[in-house]
Amino acid sequence: xxxxxxxxxxxxxxxxxxxxxxxxxxxxxxxxxxxxxxxxxxxxxxxxxxxxxxxxxxxxxxxxxxxxxxxxxxxxxxxxxxxxxxxxxxxxxxxxxxxxxxxxxxxxxxxxxx
Amino acid sequence: xxxxxxxxxxxxxxxxxxxxxxxxxxxxxxxxxxxxxxxxxxxxxxxxxxxxxxxxxxxxxxxxxxxxxxxxxxxxxxxxxxxxxxxxxxxxxxxxxxxxxxxxxxxxxxxxxxxxxx
Numbered sequence: 001x002x003x004x005x006x007x008x009x010x011x012x013x014x015x016x017x018x019x020x021x022x023x024x025x026x027x028x029x030x031x032x033x034x035x036x037x038x039x040x041x042x043x044x045x046x047x048x049x050x051x052x053x054x055x056x057x058x059x060x061x062x063x064x065x066x067x068x069x070x071x072x073x074x075x076x077x078x079x080x081x082x083x084x085x086x087x088x089x090x091x092x093x094x095x096x097x098x099x100x101x102x103x104x105x106x107x108x109x110x111x112x113x114x
Numbered sequence: 115x116x117x118x119x120x121x122x123x124x125x126x127x128x129x130x131x132x133x134x135x136x137x138x139x140x141x142x143x144x145x146x147x148x149x150x151x152x153x154x155x156x157x158x159x160x161x162x163x164x165x166x167x168x169x170x171x172x173x174x175x176x177x178x179x180x181x182x183x184x185x186x187x188x189x190x191x192x193x194x195x196x197x198x199x200x201x202x203x204x205x206x207x208x209x210x211x212x213x214x215x216x217x218x219x220x221x222x223x224x225x226x227x228x229x230x231x232x
Contacts, residue, residue, distance in 0.1 A: 106157055
């Protein structure tokens with residue numbers, strides 16, 4: 001069966017510090033991968049998606065970036081965090097093909113920027 | 115993606131049936147209706163998806179009228195553990211990248227906060 005991992009589970013970082021969140025998927029090959037952010041009391045906002053290694057598309061201009069160095073690894077980064085980067089970050093994956101609409105989410109990373 | 119409107123919050127009691135209605139007046143011909151459930155500090159979880167009429171699985175039922183401008187998620191005999199946020203999504207959710215590969219593009223609104231009381 002497929003599983004998706006994210007780490008760390010929680011993170012407290014000072015403003016201006018760098019960020020690296022990692023997501024890995026097991027049990028599937030060549031998945032679509034996604035990064036979402038959820039601010040407190042709000043819905044999810046799609047940040048990045050990737051259809052393959054090295055292929056990243058951004059949905060929202062910001063100081064975050066994403067990379068996909070391996071088929072089942074997706075990384076979210078920042079060089080300098082802002083207060084507004086605080087939130088709950090979720091990684092998700094989906095299969096390719098006619099039914100790519102069902103996405104499977106990881107456990108998330110709670111980021112607090114102070 | 116079609117815009118959706120759903121109640122901000124609902125309250126229920128254990129053992130009752132809960133119906134959450136979602137309005138999507140601008141739904142397109144190719145659009146599907148999908149519901150996700152999210153518990154606090156967890157990622158959303160797929161519940162059910164449908165195109166028209168009625169769909170039922172082991173968790174819920176989804177009722178879609180003929181005009182498809184709304185849909186109702188029905189949760190039978192809720193328990194305390196059903197307390198969560200429920201999201202209604204509408205869209206074919208299939209986009210094409212420059213290379214022709216399809217990917218899903220979900221847009222989550224604020225959802226409906228369902229609170230089940232003892």
